Amino acid sequence: MLFNGMLAYTSSLLRPDVLDAVVTWGKPCETTRALESKLPNEIIEGPDLSFMNVNGKTVALVIWLVILSQGCSSSGSGGDNQGNEPPVVDSGGNTDVELPIITVEPNYEVLLDENVTYAEGLSYDAAGTSPFAKAQLLDVYYPDNDSVGRPLFMFLHGGGFTGGTKTKPEIVEMANYFASRGWVFVSVDYRTTEELGSVQGMSREDVLSFYKGIAPQEWIEFALQGAETLKQFQQAIALYAAQRDAKAALRWIIANSDTYSISSDFVTVGGASAGAVTAIALGISNLEDFRDEILISDDPTLSTTNLTETYIVRSLVYFWGSNAKLEVFESVYGLNRYDGSDPELFMAHGTQDMNPSTPFSEAIELQDIYDPLGVYNKLVPLEGAGHGAWGAKVEGKGLSELVFDFLVERQALTIE
Numbered sequence: 545m546l547f548n549g550m551l552a553y554t555s556s557l558l559r560p561d562v563l564d565a566v567v568t569w570g571k572p573c574e575t576t577r578a579l580e581s582k583l584p585n586e587i588i589e590g591p592d593l594s595f596m597n598v599n600g601k602t603v604a605l606v607i608w609l610v611i612l613s614q615g616c617s618s619s620g621s622g623g624d625n626q627g628n629e630p631p632v633v634d635s636g637g638n639t640d641v642e643l644p645i646i647t648v649e650p651n652y653e654v655l656l657d658e659n660v661t662y663a664e665g666l667s668y669d670a671a672g673t674s675p676f677a678k679a680q681l682l683d684v685y686y687p688d689n690d691s692v693g694r695p696l697f698m699f700l701h702g703g704g705f706t707g708g709t710k711t712k713p714e715i716v717e718m719a720n721y722f723a724s725r726g727w728v729f730v731s732v733d734y735r736t737t738e739e740l741g742s743v744q745g746m747s748r749e750d751v752l753s754f755y756k757g758i759a760p761q762e763w764i765e766f767a768l769q770g771a772e773t774l775k776q777f778q779q780a781i782a783l784y785a786a787q788r789d790a791k792a793a794l795r796w797i798i799a800n801s802d803t804y805s806i807s808s809d810f811v812t813v814g815g816a817s818a819g820a821v822t823a824i825a826l827g828i829s830n831l832e833d834f835r836d837e838i839l840i841s842d843d844p845t846l847s848t849t850n851l852t853e854t855y856i857v858r859s860l861v862y863f864w865g866s867n868a869k870l871e872v873f874e875s876v877y878g879l880n881r882y883d884g885s886d887p888e889l890f891m892a893h894g895t896q897d898m899n900p901s902t903p904f905s906e907a908i909e910l911q912d913i914y915d916p917l918g919v920y921n922k923l924v925p926l927e928g929a930g931h932g933a934w935g936a937k938v939e940g941k942g943l944s945e946l947v948f949d950f951l952v953e954r955q956a957l958t959i960e
Contacts, residue, residue, distance in 0.1 A: 624922045641809050643958045644695045650724035651960075652687035660684060662732070662796035664845040665789055666758050668741025675757065677845045678739060680789050682732045682796075683710055685723035686804050695810035695957065697722050697861075698730045698797060700790055702817030702932070704901075705782040706737045706775075714934040715816075721944040726960075728804045730797055734789035734822070737778040744774060757843035759784040766876050783821075783869055787834040790822050792849035794857075799850045810955055812859040813887075814947070817902060817932065820865025824910070827857040827887040828870055833879075858955060861947055862891040864899075864931055866906035867913070882913055889914060889921040890950040892943055894929030894936070902931060922950060 659681045667678035686694070699715060701708040710731040719729040740758070743751050748768065755764050759781045767780035798808055815823035825834070831854055840846045874880050893907040907923050914921040924946055926936040938946060952959065 624920075642693055642807075643956060644693050644726065644807055644810055645691060645958045645960045646695065646726035646952070647960050648725070650721070652689050652724050652726065654720050654723040655686050655688050657684040657686075663789065663792040663849040665735050665739070665785065665792075666843055666845055667735060667739035670742065672741050675741075677848075678735075680733060680735070680792065681710070682730055682793055683719070684804060685719040685729040685731070687723055687726055687728075689726070691726060692805045693807035693810075694726060694728045694805050695812065695951070695955065696730070696797060696801075696806045696808075697727045697812045697814065697951075698732060698794055699861075700732055700734065700813075700815035700819030700822050702815070702819045703736060705779045705786055705818050708736065708818065709733065718944050722948070725948070728806050730793070732790060732793045734793070735782065735785040737775070737782045739785070740778045740781055743778070755781055757838060760837040762876055763837070763872075766872070780872075783872060784834065786818070786822055787825055787829075787869060788838075788849075790826050791834055794826065794855055795850035795853035798853045798855050808855065809858070810957070811855060811857050812861060812951060812955075813857050814861025814863070814890075815865065816863040816934075817865060817899075820862040821867075821869050821902075823860055824862060824865060824867060825869040825873070827860040828881050829873065830881060831855075833873065833881065857887045859951060860887045860889045861950075862889060862893075862907070862910070863943065864893045864897055864902050864933065866902050867910055868901065868906075882917060884917045884919060886914070886917065886919050888919060888954050890947060891921065891923045892926055892933075892936070892946065893923070894926040894931060894933045896928055897931045899931040920954065 660683070661679040662682050663680045664677040665680050666675040668675055699718065701710055701712055701715060703709075710733045715731050719731055722729045741754070743754055746754060751768070752761060752764055759767075763784050764781065767777050771777035771780055794811075794813065797804075797806065801808055813823045813826050815821070835846075835849075835851065838846065870881065889910065891907045891910065893902075893904050895904045897904050904925070907925075911921055911923050924938055926933045926938065929936045934943065936943065941949070951957065
């Protein structure tokens with residue numbers, strides 16, 4: 545049985561050899577042994593991801609706890625990394641780019657193209673034994689004007705990689721906010737555990753075969769070593785599938801940029817919770833990451849994902865997420881992708897976020913990674929707020945307004 549096999553892999557919540565394999569970068573952590581001894585006192589309940597109950601306590605999904613450390617903190621307290629003035633360059637590195645024109649007020653009617661297929665992805669239904677090609681969908685919100693060179697804001701929903709939707713009311717509200725002011729806003733659905741079927745009762749070899757083409761073998765094996773339940777294991781597989789889809793969505797947008805008068809020089813990618821985790825990994829990882837680890841012969845749907853398109857993400861928007869996915873990527877492949885050319889970063893995170901996978905310290909840690917690289921970043925602590933603080937206000941401004949100010953300033957957008 546797979547469940548028993550995973551228990552054999554993990555005799556405790558965090559095995560010393562697994563801890564040793566996880567090398568975090570840019571974090572002033574204590575040793576992994578100290579972290580292991582400390583974890584039992586740090587188990588807290590969180591609202592977003594899936595959990596298991598052990599002796600009356602709520603234990604966060606192990607694959608994330610392997611790579612997250614709430615004890616890794618710094619003296620940082622938010623605010624700006626005041627770097628140089630934002631450069632005005634295009635995606636090819638050229639200066640003197642024509643700047644998009646946006647408005648402070650919602651001057652434009654918003655048009656909506658719903659359920660547009662951006663790619664296909666291998667999926668299973670609940671009782672399926674063979675994968676099928678499932679259409680992956682997005683919604684495009686755009687202004688009813690004749691503007692050319694519109695800025696792009698692509699957004700990824702949350703849901704702990706177990707669900708979620710591109711039509712979450714708060715995302716729809718944000719989409720209309722930005723589209724009515726001149727942006728093309730794209731809300732993206734991606735594969736979660738809902739598309740991963742059931743592997744209950746399968747052997748390890750059968751599981752590797754079942755998910756061949758959905759995640760690379762080395763990723764599946766790492767997940768088997770880190771998970772204690774089937775649900776946790778499937779969440780780990782969904783981490784990869786969601787990332788593959790998010791990148792495919794951005795390539796589709798670039799391939800169709802003329803249709804929506806999008807400027808590829810002003811690309812912003814954002815997300816909330818699991819979507820923020822995915823947005824960070826999209827902006828930081830190389831173009832080939834989460835794309836080339838699987839052969840088209842194993843996943844024929846890759847041919848639908850605009851593989852030859854390239855992009856440069858200029859800004860990242862992070863709501864209550866973490867760096868978890870890139871830490872898994874580094875653990876699996878031994879590759880650290882952070883460098884001085886990374887996108888600028890806006891973060892908003894509740895200081896009382898009780899989700900064990902996305903504590904406020906995750907935002908501080910990202911700032912600690914960004915600062916030594918000299919890449920501009922801004923952290924807005926949402927004082928007293930928990931996870932999913934969509935209604936938070938800072939100095940009278942909501943999240944959309946705060947992001948608007950950041951993008952206008954850092955992308956040097958022209959206000960009409």
